[in-house]
Amino acid sequence: MDNNTIVGVVGSGAMGSGIAQIAATAGHNVVLFDNSHDALQRASAGLNNIMKRLIAKGKLSEEDASAILGRITFADNMDQFGDCGIVIEAIVENIEVKKEVFKKLEWITEDDTILASNTSSLSIASIGAAVEKPERVIGIHFFNPAPLMPLVEIIPSLLTDPAITLASKELIDSWGKKTVLAKDTPGFIVNRVARPFYGEAIRMYEEGFADIATIDWAMKELGGFRMGPFELMDYIGNDVNYTVTETVFREFFYDPRYKPSFTQKRLSEAGLLGRKSGRGYYDYREGAENPNPTEDKELGENILWRILVMLINEAVDALYLNIASKEDLDLAMTKGVNYPKGLLAWADEKGIDKVLETLEKLQAEYGEDRYRPSPLLRKMNRENKTFF
Numbered sequence: 001m002d003n004n005t006i007v008g009v010v011g012s013g014a015m016g017s018g019i020a021q022i023a024a025t026a027g028h029n030v031v032l033f034d035n036s037h038d039a040l041q042r043a044s045a046g047l048n049n050i051m052k053r054l055i056a057k058g059k060l061s062e063e064d065a066s067a068i069l070g071r072i073t074f075a076d077n078m079d080q081f082g083d084c085g086i087v088i089e090a091i092v093e094n095i096e097v098k099k100e101v102f103k104k105l106e107w108i109t110e111d112d113t114i115l116a117s118n119t120s121s122l123s124i125a126s127i128g129a130a131v132e133k134p135e136r137v138i139g140i141h142f143f144n145p146a147p148l149m150p151l152v153e154i155i156p157s158l159l160t161d162p163a164i165t166l167a168s169k170e171l172i173d174s175w176g177k178k179t180v181l182a183k184d185t186p187g188f189i190v191n192r193v194a195r196p197f198y199g200e201a202i203r204m205y206e207e208g209f210a211d212i213a214t215i216d217w218a219m220k221e222l223g224g225f226r227m228g229p230f231e232l233m234d235y236i237g238n239d240v241n242y243t244v245t246e247t248v249f250r251e252f253f254y255d256p257r258y259k260p261s262f263t264q265k266r267l268s269e270a271g272l273l274g275r276k277s278g279r280g281y282y283d284y285r286e287g288a289e290n291p292n293p294t295e296d297k298e299l300g301e302n303i304l305w306r307i308l309v310m311l312i313n314e315a316v317d318a319l320y321l322n323i324a325s326k327e328d329l330d331l332a333m334t335k336g337v338n339y340p341k342g343l344l345a346w347a348d349e350k351g352i353d354k355v356l357e358t359l360e361k362l363q364a365e366y367g368e369d370r371y372r373p374s375p376l377l378r379k380m381n382r383e384n385k386t387f388f
């Protein structure tokens with residue numbers, strides 16, 4: 001595939017229109033379809049605005065911007081996908097609706113067209129099951145906002161043809177993205193490994209270990225994370241973040257490590273969704289006052305360390321279970337969610353023995369499986385090895 005390949009995108013919402021923008025910027029002709037006329041119009045207006053902003057910032061010439069927009073066809077029926085070399089689906093996260101769309105795509109496209117899904121939480125195997133040739137179905141998972149986030153997870157299912165995996169990876173690499181290869185398991189890499197960033201922060205808040213402002217302060221000031229967990233949950237939306245947590249928990253057959261919290265469930269039920277609703281953990285309404293952190297270095301270091309060991313344990317366990325390579329695991333967290341360091345490299349730096357010791361203490365103290373150390377962590381410690 002090269003930039004003569006026509007790229008199809010189904011669903012022109014937040015993700016679909018971002019993916020269309022990336023492909024058109026890379027020189028492809030793009031067919032962008034949505035079954036809602038309003039959504040297509042919003043996407044068209046949105047893309048126009050983005051181009052105007054890029055011109056104003058001096059990042060794009062007027063000529064290039066109009067060439068990019070000129071390469072995008074806003075389609076009102078799926079037949080226009082007939083000549084596409086790849087179609088990327090970014091519609092509502094519902095398996096039945098996705099299956100219907102993939103069945104139609106199989107009919108409309110050529111036999112060798114790659115059929116990709118941008119799903120965050122459904123298995124690629126389950127989507128592939130809808131079509132006669134699941135060999136050509138693959139997960140290509142972008143992050144939000146797609147044009148700005150460099151990471152893309154490539155997820156072959158059990159039945160995906162390795163040639164399709166390679167072609168997909170090469171295509172997305174040619175768009176200037178960093179691709180990582182992930183196994184078809186819940187949350188793929190990022191949405192799995194990142195769970196404790198939210199979960200352990202909420203747990204400490206529930207226990208009264210520290211308040212939200214202090215936890216956010218510690219993660220940013222002492223940990224170097226761009227946003228604190230509570231700020232980030234408010235930004236993502238507590239409804240969205242809660243749903244991901246609950247889905248991952250269920251999909252992992254209720255492994256207590258991923259257990260959701262009542263705190264976030266109640267916020268979501270009460271409509272305290274975060275920035276978008278004006279209130280979440282913090283109050284975003286005009287004139288609202290928010291708590292100040294207790295800038296206690298020792299407390300802050302304890303907060304950071306407890307979240308960090310939980311994150312490291314998740315990354316180590318993902319390596320142990322062959323979800324991805326160690327290089328891809330670290331790349332995913334730095335490029336997909338802007339972590340200041342890869343978690344495995346961080347474990348090497350802090351000492352695997354120290355990470356293990358803390359997890360064992362937590363597990364003994366709480367008696368909960370939530371804190372069980374990965375067998376790989378024990379093995380590495382026994383053999384006195386480092387990840388890199």
Ligand code: NAI
Pocket residue numbers: 010011012013014015016033034035036039089090091092093097101118119120121141142143144
């Ligand atoms: P969205 O709600 O902004 O857009 C979805 C679009 O799909 C809507 O415009 C809707 O009209 C359209 N649509 C629904 N059913 C359709 C059908 N049968 N045929 C054609 N169009 C249809 O959703 P968003 O956020 O863009 O998410 C899309 C997909 O990307 C989901 O699978 C989601 O899990 C995934 N994703 C979302 C991320 C996010 O942060 N929003 C990040 C990564 C993946």
